[in-house]
Amino acid sequence: EIVMTQSPATLSVSPGERATLSCRASQSVSINLGWYQQIPGQAPRLLIFGASTRATGIPARFSGSGSGTEFTLTISSLQSEDFAIYYCQQYNNWPRTFGQGTKVEIK
Amino acid sequence: EVQLVESGGGLVQPGRSLRLSCTGSGFTFGDYAMSWVRQAPGKGLEWVSFIRTKPYGETREYAASVKDRFTISRDDSKSIAYLQMNSLKIEDTAVYYCKTDRRTEDFRDHWGQGTLVTVSS
Numbered sequence: 001e002i003v004m005t006q007s008p009a010t011l012s013v014s015p016g017e018r019a020t021l022s023c024r025a026s027q028s029v030s031i032n033l034g035w036y037q038q039i040p041g042q043a044p045r046l047l048i049f050g051a052s053t054r055a056t057g058i059p060a061r062f063s064g065s066g067s068g069t070e071f072t073l074t075i076s077s078l079q080s081e082d083f084a085i086y087y088c089q090q091y092n093n094w095p096r097t098f099g100q101g102t103k104v105e106i107k
Numbered sequence: 108e109v110q111l112v113e114s115g116g117g118l119v120q121p122g123r124s125l126r127l128s129c130t131g132s133g134f135t136f137g138d139y140a141m142s143w144v145r146q147a148p149g150k151g152l153e154w155v156s157f158i159r160t161k162p163y164g165e166t167r168e169y170a171a172s173v174k175d176r177f178t179i180s181r182d183d184s185k186s187i188a189y190l191q192m193n194s195l196k197i198e199d200t201a202v203y204y205c206k207t208d209r210r211t212e213d214f215r216d217h218w219g220q221g222t223l224v225t226v227s228s
Contacts, residue, residue: 001171036152043204043218044144044152056215087152095170096142096154 023088116222129205
């Protein structure tokens with residue numbers, strides 16, 4: 001099983017600032033990596049797939065990069081609605097696995 | 108509008124069974140592979156199971172934690188995906204979400220609102 005490790009566990013950021021979230025895979029997943037946003041009490045929402053392609057309706061302030069084992073989600077200028085938990089998920093191998101999540105909170 | 112609605116959750120004793128349903132509308136259900144993802148209270152997301160479409164033999168994948176206890180199936184004529192959960196354990200307590208799998212030509216996936224399964228004596 002591929003283990004996905006996200007860092008940091010919690011990120012404290014002021015509105016308008018940049019947030020950088022990391023996700024590492026225990027073995028290569030190529031670019032078969034997605035990022036999800038989850039607001040407490042809601043279902044997750046797909047932000048990024050293929051490591052760097054924004055999903056439908058996702059603002060341009062969200063960007064993804066990386067390949068192989070190292071991936072990054074960047075939120076260029078945090079808005080109030082972006083404070084949430086973010087998960088990466090690999091879909092290169094079975095079983096599909098999620099990272100443990102990064103909580104982005106207001107500083 | 109695409110909608111997925113889960114049902115069948117509730118309180119169940121350890122060792123018993125429960126069947127979840129995921130009813131889709133607003134899209135051609137048979138064109139999409141389907142997955143179940145769960146989230147224990149206060150915890151992160153855990154992928155549970157996946158079923159391919161009919162052209163791909165409706166073959167299935169499972170997480171190790173549920174393999175041999177859970178069975179995923181689908182009835183495209185009713186636009187429903189099922190998750191049959193047997194020999195339930197306390198650690199199966201979670202909100203269970205169903206979701207469409209993103210096809211190559213798609214730029215999003217779709218999730219239901221989730222259904223809570225509580226395994227407790």
